[in-house]
Amino acid sequence: MNLPECKNLLLNLDSGVLHVTFNRPESRNAMTPELLAEIASVFESIRESAVRAVVLRGAGGHFCAGADLKGMMAGGMKPPAPGEADPIVAMNRSFGVMLRQVSAAPQVVIAVCEGAVLGGGFGLACVSDIAFAHAEAKFGMPETTRGLPPAQIAPFVVERIGLTQARRLCLTGAQFRGAEALRLGLVHESFSDEEELQAKLKDALSQVVNCAPQANALTKQILLNVGKLDMDAVLDDAARKFASCVRGPEAPEGIAAFMQKRAPKWAQN
Structure with missing residues (x-):
């Protein structure tokens, strides 16, 4: 496997876990x-x-503050010429494509x-x-306060926390902290410092590696089909x-390991 060279990401592969760090701390x-x-x-x-x-x-203590609006505005707002593709549409749509790619990844994504966990970071x-x-942590979708819709993010927010809460958050631009994110079901656990985070991350990853990789990948596909296909x-x-x-x-390996009271091969790496 060859990981791509990146200018805006830090990549660290350790024992089957790929740590991907967004590395634009100057812009959160x-x-x-x-x-x-x-x-x-x-x-x-x-x-x-x-x-x-x-x-x-x-990097720098922030997850992601959303789209780089300064860079977007610097690109110009003129409509495309007749017959030309709209670059703003293409740019916005590319974010939705990326979100679907991350969502459907066969790996467990943590x-x-x-x-700041805002806009695109929220997505x-x-x-x-x-x-x-x-x-x-500060969560929110401030797009509407900037005169924009959370266009590519909103559908995934609905899937995550439901239409009722998504409506409230999208249409008010409300911001909230980690405890509220936990209550809404946006996140699964909270932490107060790096030591607590690392302990919880270690525990979660140890549980992940106990699961068979292909079984996990297929399980994700089944889960993501719910509500999108006829039951x-x-x-x-x-x-x-x-x-x-x-x-x-x-x-066969997983069942044999269970019967023999040992760890399956995929959990021994």
Whole structure:
């Protein structure tokens, strides 16, 4: 596996866990087209790799403050000429493409939310499998207070916390701290310092590696199909995935390990 070279990301692969750090601390890790492209490239490079989990975090104490509005405005606001593609549409849509890519990654994606978790950062938290929030992290979607809709983020927010809460947050631009993010179900656990975070991260990763990689990947696909396909189609697809696992290498090993009271091979790396 060859990880791409990145200017805006720090990458560290350790024992099957890829730590991806957004590295634009001078802007609280605000999203640029270049940063979006690098995230997409990293997730594409690991799609069929042995990476078991991805930990997303921001440098400088902030997760991500959303889109780099200064850079967007500097690009000019003139409408495209007749017959030309609209660059603003393309730029905005690319963010949704990246969110779907992160959401559907076969790996377990863990978000460490601290400092600013706003706009696009909020969206990334919503597509993670596991999210930890610092008690003092600031969450919110301030787009409407800037005269913009949270266009690519809103659908993922609805999926994460439900339509009722998404309406309130999107239409008020309200900001809140980690405790409220935990109450809403946006994140799964909170932490107050680095020591507590590392303990919780270690525990979560140890649980992840106890799960078979292919079984986890297929389970994510089943979960993400719910509400998007007819329920019978979801269950038919799930039955086929179950059969493929029964006949694959993981189930025989996992069942044998259970019977023999030992750890399965994938948990021994």
